[in-house]
Amino acid sequence: MPKDGKLMVAGQRIKVGRAHTGMIVTVLVEDHYFRVPDGTTELALRARTSTKPIRNVIAHRPRAT
Structure with a gap:
C-alpha cells in the first residue's frame, strides 16, 4: 500500500487506510x-x-523506509 493508504483500480480510488x-x-x-x-x-x-x-496490472514493490 502507498503512504496515503489509497490505491486505484479501473480508474476508481479505493481507500484502505494509512x-x-x-x-x-x-x-x-x-x-x-x-x-x-x-x-x-x-x-x-x-x-x-x-x-x-x-x-493492465501494475504493481510496485514496497520501498525501504
Whole structure:
C-alpha cells in the first residue's frame, strides 16, 4: 500500500487506510464490488462504479523506509 493508504483500480480510488501502509494487498474484482481482504478480515469493500475492463496490472514493490 502507498503512504496515503489509497490505491486505484479501473480508474476508481479505493481507500484502505494509512494503518496498512507498506502491506502487500490483493484486490478481488467482482461484478459489482472491489474487495480488499487480509486473511479473515476485510480491509475495504467498495461498490464498482464503472464497467471498465481490467487490462493492465501494475504493481510496485514496497520501498525501504
